[in-house]
Amino acid sequence: MSTGYVYHEVYGWHDTGTHAGLLPADPRRGLQPHRHFENAEAKRRVHELVVVSGLVDRLTRLAPRPVTDEEVLLVHTPGHLARLVAANDTGGDAGDGGSPFGPGGLDVARLAAGGVVRAVEAVVDGEVDNAYALVRPPGHHALADVGMGFCLLGNVAIAAASVRRSRGVGRIAVVDIDVHHGNGTQAAFEDDPDVLTISVHQDRVFPPDSGHVTERGSGAGFGYALNLPLPPGTGNGGYLEAVRRVVLPALRRFRPDLILVAAGFDANAVDPLARMMVTASGYREIGRMLVDEAAALCGGRIAFAHEGGYDPVYVPFCAHAVIEVLAGVEEPLEDPFAVNFDNQGQQELQxxxxxxxxxxEKLVADIG
Ligand code: 6DK
Ligand code: ZN
Known part of the structure; x- marks a missing residue:
């Protein structure tokens, strides 16, 4: 049993600067500067916990490489790449005004996408059994011709497209558990019946008016995009039920050769950008169900790519729990915050x- 693990210190050097609650800081309006929500802290502290807990000793470190122009262009337009290249010396924004980067930001984004590619290749090649790519910046909102929602490049979409081309992988399922809609990944494979995208998210947080249950893909890909928007306040009960009744049955009907997980941890109980209540034990169970399903369906081939998650104190315990599951750790690190969150009212399915x-659930029967 071996689990690949990608992390690179330069992921922490992607500079998103300051803002004031996602508006430009402006003292004239009383808007005080604050570090961007998508700063290095939460992810760096995940890595530190993985090292300090000793979990890293059970993992196989994989070195990321930057994605090439050719790989970027599997998902993005030449225009998008050209704009990022043009802004790379000075720094700029990937498109929506909320996705800033400093000088060299494109280089870090290439290494993030390349980290996911490396993890996925290692799994497909049998170099490792499964893998976790702890990358930054995130990727699941980036569209073909524009970055958005803190994302410059579509990390998971690029990895899926790349490994289909380089390794001839047939059917890929992407399970996106970030609390925001995985619109970019969905759009990249909108017409493609060989890539099933499933997104479980809080109803209409970001992007605005996106991720409705009625969005199902188009053309030959109709039915191969599945969206499950959950109401605010959903906790472990609702999330585990969503995985049991929608995600796993969809995977069983689709019969993927490989499962990729867009692993955001911003559905956690104290995230500043959403209103869900998932705890580390909830993430552990979600991770376990997905890993078990990969074992049943596709020889255990599953790779996780880190996306959002903004509370620097709690995200490390959530991500650590998932990485433990991947590595088959039998004595898990205790979640010191569990006592505060597990007994919150309405953790059970409402x-x-x-x-x-x-x-x-009704739409699952149409897959495959
Ligand atoms: N933006 C992510 O966690 C990113 O999914 C989430 C991005 C949320 C942006 C939220 C938002 C505004 C609001 C008003 C005006 C401009 C922008 F990609 C991941 F990092 F994973 O409210
Ligand atoms: Zn998110």
């Missing part, structure tokens, strides 16, 4: 959450 799950 009727309005059940209704949201039922709406997506």
């Amino acid at each position: 009727p309005h959450q059940d209704a949201a799950i039922a709406a997506a």
